Amino acid sequence: MSYGGKAAERLSGKTILITGASAGIGEATAREFAAAANGNVKLVLTARRKEKLDSLAESLKSEYSNIKVLPVTLDVSNVSSIEPFVAALPAEFADIDVLINNAGLALGRDEVGSIDANDIVTMFNTNVLGLITLTQAVLRIFKAKNSGDIVNLGSIAGRDPYPGGGIYCATKASVKSFSHVLRKELISTKIRVLEVDPGNVETEFSQIRFRGDTEKAKAVYAGTEPLLAEDIAEIIVFGVTRKQKTVIAETLVFSTNQASASHLYREQNIIRPIHQSVSLDYVITHYYESSNQFPISTFMSFGSKAAERLANKIILITGASSGIGEATAREFAAAANGKISLILTARREDKLKSLSQQLRQIYPQIKIHSARLDVSEFSSLKPFITGLPKDFASIDVLVNNAGKALGRANVGEISQEEINGMFQTNVLGLINLTQEVLPIFKKKNSGDIVNIGSIAGKEPYPGGAVYCATKAAVNFFSHSLRKETINSKIRVMEVDPGAVETEFSLVRFGGDADAAKKVYEGTEPLGPEDIAEIIVFAVSRKSKTVIAETLVFPTHQAGAVHVHRGPLE
Ligand SMILES: NC(=O)c1ccc[n+]([C@@H]2O[C@H](COP(=O)([O-])OP(=O)(O)OC[C@H]3O[C@@H](n4cnc5c(N)ncnc54)[C@H](OP(=O)(O)O)[C@@H]3O)[C@@H](O)[C@H]2O)c1
Numbered sequence: 250m251s252y253g254g255k256a257a258e259r260l261s262g263k264t265i266l267i268t269g270a271s272a273g274i275g276e277a278t279a280r281e282f283a284a285a286a287n288g289n290v291k292l293v294l295t296a297r298r299k300e301k302l303d304s305l306a307e308s309l310k311s312e313y314s315n316i317k318v319l320p321v322t323l324d325v326s327n328v329s330s331i332e333p334f335v336a337a338l339p340a341e342f343a344d345i346d347v348l349i350n351n352a353g354l355a356l357g358r359d360e361v362g363s364i365d366a367n368d369i370v371t372m373f374n375t376n377v378l379g380l381i382t383l384t385q386a387v388l389r390i391f392k393a394k395n396s397g398d399i400v401n402l403g404s405i406a407g408r409d410p411y412p413g414g415g416i417y418c419a420t421k422a423s424v425k426s427f428s429h430v431l432r433k434e435l436i437s438t439k440i441r442v443l444e445v446d447p448g449n450v451e452t453e454f455s456q457i458r459f460r461g462d463t464e465k466a467k468a469v470y471a472g473t474e475p476l477l478a479e480d481i482a483e484i485i486v487f488g489v490t491r492k493q494k495t496v497i498a499e500t501l502v503f504s505t506n507q508a509s510a511s512h513l514y515r516e517q518n519i520i521r522p523i524h525q526s527v528s529l530d531y532v533i534t535h536y537y538e539s540s541n542q543f544p545i546s547t548f549m550s551f552g553s554k555a556a557e558r559l560a561n562k563i564i565l566i567t568g569a570s571s572g573i574g575e576a577t578a579r580e581f582a583a584a585a586n587g588k589i590s591l592i593l594t595a596r597r598e599d600k601l602k603s604l605s606q607q608l609r610q611i612y613p614q615i616k617i618h619s620a621r622l623d624v625s626e627f628s629s630l631k632p633f634i635t636g637l638p639k640d641f642a643s644i645d646v647l648v649n650n651a652g653k654a655l656g657r658a659n660v661g662e663i664s665q666e667e668i669n670g671m672f673q674t675n676v677l678g679l680i681n682l683t684q685e686v687l688p689i690f691k692k693k694n695s696g697d698i699v700n701i702g703s704i705a706g707k708e709p710y711p712g713g714a715v716y717c718a719t720k721a722a723v724n725f726f727s728h729s730l731r732k733e734t735i736n737s738k739i740r741v742m743e744v745d746p747g748a749v750e751t752e753f754s755l756v757r758f759g760g761d762a763d764a765a766k767k768v769y770e771g772t773e774p775l776g777p778e779d780i781a782e783i784i785v786f787a788v789s790r791k792s793k794t795v796i797a798e799t800l801v802f803p804t805h806q807a808g809a810v811h812v813h814r815g816p817l818e
Pocket of ligand 1: 567568569570571572573574594595596598600622623624625626650653678701702703704745746747748750751752753754756777
């Protein structure tokens with residue numbers, strides 16, 4: 250459904266232009282869009298190697314009789330060719346709806362001082378100037394119809410520069426900066442700007458970086474199980490197929506063996522053949538499939554693959570009595586078609602009871618244990634975890650969602666009660682509960698921790714000093730933990746929402762409904778189910794895929810306080 254019916258519906262008839270579609274992520278993205286839309290899309294496949302595009306086009310046409318594909322040469326580093334290229338697109342393909350700026354490359358690992366001048370120009374022209382120029386050309390089409398999606402391929406290299414990556418990292422940092430500015434400039438429109446930042450993905454990337462030196466390319470992935478192109482394609486298609494108002498602004502994704510640009514865990518005796526991901530016959534994990542086998546509700550399902558991966562898992566959610574926590578419980582139940590065990594916790598037991606009843610009615614086979622748990626009462630956490638009923642004791646997923654902002658006072662005027670209230674719940678409660686659950690995960694060498702952060706943890710704003718500090722703490726805690734558990738199958742994921750309309754603002758303003766309402770005035774905020782979709786998407790990826798961070802805004806928002814109030818023209 251979403252995936253399945255809903256995604257197919259949202260993609261139906263769209264024209265999607267992909268750069269660098271001859272291999273790797275670009276090729277996989279073309280296949281994933283075709284699969285998600287059941288062939289009901291128009292693809293403009295561009296790259297330098299025309300023969301590869303032709304063969305991909307043939308393969309897609311033989312699989313989907315209804316698909317329209319235009320394979321066409323475009324070298325994005327030849328910047329002056331871009332405008333004429335867009336202008337000359339045949340009418341049937343000219344009205345682009347989605348632009349995937351994927352073409353990009355790294356050349357060499359030389360240190361500054363010995364980098365080849367031509368390599369510098371090629372990397373900047375391809376990764377940055379080509380992307381900017383094509384975006385400018387396509388943006389005119391998007392602006393004329395007030396819609397369109399731009400997906401830029403960034404990299405962990407654009408967040409975490411490493412020695413020997415001076416130019417490549419700078420190009421990807423440029424892409425990040427450009428994407429941020431563009432999202433802010435387009436805040437009053439329906440045009441969405443998305444960025445996906447992968448860690449190591451095994452494609453032709455390293456072969457090209459080391460100019461065909463297979464040994465060097467192999468060494469990049471030695472002893473690890475890197476992401477494959479199709480894993481990134483899934484994230485791109487997930488982003489594009491969200492509701493129009495939902496902008497999956499940034500997704501950072503690693504394999505379980507990686508936690509930063511240079512933080513990799515290598516198992517000495519894994520020897521992997523190079524390049525196994527780029528053959529044309531790899532299997533795409535269709536989590537979009539089987540759209541009709543799940544009950545239709547406002548909550549999405551994620552197809553049979555996700556249901557299979559979630560089956561019989563035990564999911565502990567904090568703050569499940571309202572908002573994102575409650576929606577996450579519903580979304581897990583829907584995605585697993587009820588074949589799941591939920592531990593629902595919060596302080597308001599009556600709310601948990603009524604949620605449990607509703608879920609049991611929809612999914613008779615669901616198992617639910619609901620219980621009062623105040624995460625700020627640290628001494629209660631251990632007994633809670635050790636005292637769980639036998640059937641719920643072996644937790645598989647911990648969603649650390651309970652959290653709050655209290656007030657908007659400036660530093661100097663913040664009450665001690667508010668400071669303690671926010672820190673004890675958002676940070677210390679989360680840390681203490683994680684410590685209690687982690688031994689269970691370590692014992693079985695698996696388990697997912699999903700921490701709910703916030704844009705506030707990335708971009709502090711006046712009147713939010715303590716709330717922002719709590720979410721920054723969550724962010725750094727998540728990063729450290731991901732690095733500490735790199736030699737295990739435990740995944741640490743963080744979702745960072747912008748404005749979501751829940752009880753959050755009501756709590757922040759001490760029950761003042763007018764003040765709470767004002768936060769969302771003139772905007773269309775995200776709903777808690779939009780965040781729940783992201784959480785369930787992340788947890789239901791392949792076990793080696795870590796959707797490390799997802800930053801998500803409503804289309805009216807492009808920063809912590811960068812909000813457009815009014816219609817999207
Ligand atoms: N809404 C937004 O715009 C937004 C944006 C970014 C991040 N977030 C984050 O998203 C998370 C969920 O917020 P929401 O928007 O869903 O707000 P919400 O509707 O107010 O829900 C908050 C949940 O946390 C629970 N909670 C609060 N203090 C608790 C404690 N000490 N122990 C246990 N549970 C506690 C509440 O349940 P009880 O009162 O029953 O205990 C409630 O279920 C929070 O971490 C928040 O910081 C929200």
